[in-house]
Amino acid sequence: MNVSITINGTVYERDIEPRMLLVHFIREELGLTGTNIGCDTSQCGACTIHMDGRSLKSCTCLAVQADGREITTIEGLADGDNLHPMQEAFWDNHGLQCGYCTPGMIMASTAFLKDNPHPTEEEIRHALEGNFCRCTGYQNIVKSIKAASEKMGG
Amino acid sequence: MSMRPANFDYQRPTSLSEAIQLLANNDEAKALAGGHSLIPAMNQRLSTPEQLVDIGRLDELKGISTNNGTLSIGALSTHAQIAASSDVRTHCAALATATGLVGDPQVRNWGTLGGNLAHADPASDPPTVVLAAGGTLHLQGPNGTRSVSADNFFIDLFTTDLQPGELITRIEIPSLQGKKNAYVKLAHPASRYAIVGVCVVLEMNGNECVSARVAVGGATPKATRSPSAEERLTGSSLQVAAVDAAAEALVNDIAGDVMGDLFAPEDYRRAMAGVYLKRAVQAAMA
């Protein structure tokens, strides 16, 4: 089936099997391997991207469902050479170690801040319920998101 | 070991009637709305439908509105939309709570209420609220439209009154404005599904509870009302003894049907159903 999906501002047209998951379309068809896969039951959140501005686990969506939609992946978050404030905050606050969960964490938290620009620490912790990290104990991830919210909130 | 679905035929009808036709024509077809129950099962190849009928873009199934206080929620409304809807908060706060507790933010962004109710997972949150709130499901199928009360819709484990080719189009919930209502949940720490979820709807006249609806989910194969608990609460002033009695009544009502698993054995679930009833009453009255 033919699909046309806009990813990070570029329109990609491909003929794909309907069963192809969006995450495989992104990683394997387009070679955008910043989006990672950490589980097979929609729990871990490593594959989180934005679809039409809202966070989505791209393992829980068929690529055909994304036909005609706008997608942002971790590769499309920075504005040219300028890191997104969330990326900067993760870097500044040691919000990552092995980095595998990081793209999903950053995508989930940037989407979260759109709905809740001034979250409390508790709200941040709750907002991460769809994302696992095994390295950081979440401590510096929470700190990073808090810092980003302060920076972005001005 | 898979995380890739088996092959299937994919159809994206442009109208509700076309969707119903496609589903009616093929016993092995499945409707795909948000896909947040179906796709995980397909990824594991536990579900291998021959055909998916993607209803995710049908405008007929979208939108949240109120009509004389009755909430009307299009089947394709996402949990996040419902949780954030001021209409829902006003008229059925418990549903806003419950949809805000489904899965995680990503799931709530794309999972739909219609898909959720049709799937009828026993540990899901919304069925419990729709049942306690006295909701009605509007269905459309090859033989036309019909309405089913939530009381009659949930039949058993993953089993509803939906007939082949039928879809949920929208869900109506009478306004609970003025009634106390709340949903509380003990979540499985890994899956986030409800071990126990309890919803109460209490109509108060001064200190007296003049009517009560109580539903429990998670503990039993389907969201279940507890007539005995409702009876204990009705006519009481929700004093500790009455609520304790209602909790005990709830536990007795469901005793034979309680499910157990590794994380929450039957006796624990049974006890928690009572505890969470008490907490639901507290939350409703808070």
Next chain:
Amino acid sequence: MGTRIFGSGIRRREDPRLITGQAKYTDDMVLPGMVHLAMVRSPHAHARIVNIDTSAAEAMDGVIAVYTGEQVTLNPLPCAWLIPDSDLITPEHPAVAVEKVRYVGDAVALVVAETRYQAEDAADAVRVEYEVLPAVVNPEAATRAGAPQLHDDVPNNIAFRWVASSGDEGVEQAFAEADVVVKERIVQQRLIPTAMEPRSAFAQWNDAAEELTVWYTTQNPHIHRFVLSGVTGVPEHKLRVIAPEVGGGFGSKIPVYADEALTAWVAMQLNRPVKWTETRSENYQVTIHGRDHIEYVELAAKNDGTVTGIRGTVYAGLGGYLSTAGPGVPTILHGLMYSGAYTFPNIRCETIGVMTNTTPVDAYRGAGRPEATFLIERLMDKMAKALNMDPVELRRKNLIPPFENGHDVAIGLTYDSGNYEAALNKALEIVDYDALRREQAEARTKGRYIGIGVSTYSEICGLGPSQVAGAVGFQGGLWESAIIRVSPAGKVQAMIGASPHGQGEETTFAQLISDELGFPVEDIEIVHGDTNQTPMGWGTYGSRTTPVAGAALVLAARKLKEKARAMAAHLLEAAVEDIDYEDGKFFVKGSPDNAKTIQEITLMATVAWDLPEGMDPGMEESQFYDPPNFVYPFGAHIAVVEVDPETGIVKLKRYIAVDDCGPQINPVIVAGQVHGGIVQGIGQALFEGAVYDDNGQLLTGTMMDYTLPRADDFPNFELDHTVTPSPHHPAGIKGVGETGTIASTPTVYNAVIDALQPFGVEQIDMPLTPSRVWQAIQESSSNRGGD
């Protein structure tokens, strides 16, 4: 002089590629002509393979080959920790099961196809007929008469019996003469490491050159080259192992698994690049698990609180086959830890290593040392209660007094340095322990159940002297090496054999070099993870990278510095002993204005127009380093929890960690290591546990059932530290990768039991899930306290 870079919490140099999605993990690799491998795995825990029918799979679209075990020509997988004096038996571990499967997930066939979807379709179509055999999953039960036998050559499923003792007579006497003995049966439940990146391998065979390259999710590429060479028959100089970005390991990427070797083998068969990546469910079934002990332990003491002896008998589950380091974990890394931070004079640990129809068990974060620390700290709390002493006082009474350069403990180790009471005092100060106890008492009167847990620990890490490795049967060395190479313009590449994967050594090691030589951090690149680019090393595990590879690096830098000093002396026409160094500049004593920078010196040494007599050109040094001893970090942790008796839910309210890993190169990174370790340790106490049914089916086979800790399970941790340098590390540094995991499990466990004192609850098996805590409260004889 500027701020010293050693000790500065600079941002990580790894991060830009990781936060932008540019990092390349193994599964991200692509080569033209690539094909995909999927495994057909046993759904049974114990069965004979009767027949495998691959015909349907072979006929499917895109399928290139299907192989069964009989066709695979790899050598068996070796066990590489052959603990001595234990009658260890190492049953054969074929890469693909041929006659019998021994755990759910044991591979029985391989499918290769053009796409992954096709490979998985075809794997589903391979028909395997089994004769199902009875299974056994409990390591204690597996040793009993009549239990199902996994391997014909392992009678009673006992792979080894191992004893560590300070002297059996003394131990017997201590227990016979004790005023009080406390005992406990402890189940160290199985844990699933769950590195966020599943395992993956990508192999390329060059038929003409007979060269094999394998990209590999590994913590130790050089070990994997060494072993893979033996398994595949490809000689080491023709075999290149590359660890690209590795998404966490926690021990699970140390062992040599069949899958990676099979990926390489298929590449050799087909002469095409082959990729294999496990799914998470597959990861839970076949990637190693940790812990799995049933322990019978006891502690003897005098009435005044002097502990006189500790002993234990441990049934250690090893799984269906012996994993690479499997036998070493519950023995060497466990029994030798029984001294803890204390002056225990009599110690004995007996470990019975048992084969069961389960996923093989190997090193998981802390590996043996968390299990030992748990039982010590658990018994200390139990003893405090028996003696009616405050648990802090009991610990204080038995702590080893401060020492700076060596302390012998009864089990036979020499600890390097320690000041345990200082760490304990600091932690107690942070929480205001006495006030906290008053608060607890007050809360109880209001029906709130707060619990306080305190642990002191000392651990063994920085593995370790190679001589010791040999003496304890480890089939390799444990030294590290480093090469520092400075280019003509003064840019530095440092090559290390260790293989960090999230720990941040690209940053901290650059800080070490910068601190020693004065090159700015941004001019230093740490090269690791590629056997063709780095010198030999034994890998990243056991909190050894900084203690061992870091030491090699510091010594290489110092060698380089001496060369630079000699060159500077030559350039400044002074005697070498008159040359001073500061901040990357060399100058004649007293004349800092007339200095040569390290970059200038490098250039002159590299062009080599005018070298001092006898000096070789270039600015490059290499250093091998075999540590003289382990390092022994230590600390004290405190947890405050509240238990909701109605639901059994445990809420962690505060967590305080005071750790001492010597001087910290980068305190932000150290804190990150501690954070992650604490959460994994608390995971064991409260959330995680792999469960098999009696037939060997893994019931917690996905992330939907195996509970990983989440962000909202925790408060902000309160961290502090003391600094006690290791006397033998050139920069005084100890390891810190495992301390959090080692300390936090007993700390939180003891806090929960403390909270439940009014109910008389003494023991609950981990993890302390709400239903278990609730059940314990229900069953408690004195549960009237809860009314």
Next chain:
Amino acid sequence: MQLTGSYKFNHEQQAVWDVLMNPDAIAKALPGVDELIPVEGEPDTWRADAKLGIATVRGKYSGIVKLSEQNPPNQYRLTVSGSGQNSIIDGTTLISLSYDADNQQTILNWEADVQISGKLASIGQRLIGAAANMMSKQFFQGLEKQLPKS
């Protein structure tokens, strides 16, 4: 996994027994089964293909159904073993009948030992008990439908 349950038929015990022993009736009552094909040389043993499952979790299974230890009209053993969806299901159920003359009901009690291997074991943990109960209920309801209206 041990499971137990009971079912009440508003029929005489012999009638219930007869329908329980009738392969055509069993085939009709087993959810998703069209036909039981006798296995040659094995008494009271049939091969069946079934489309089994609940809601979205549904797949093709093939297996063997066997009746044994018959003690008419009181007790027998029903053994089912099947595989599909990367899973293997082995179940043996002891079925006992007794007649409650007061209520004119035949009471069927069953005690099952079910062993599930493979995918369903690792992922279906939370629901297997409830699913087994539901499917057994469907089976007995299916049998009851084939009894003459009482």
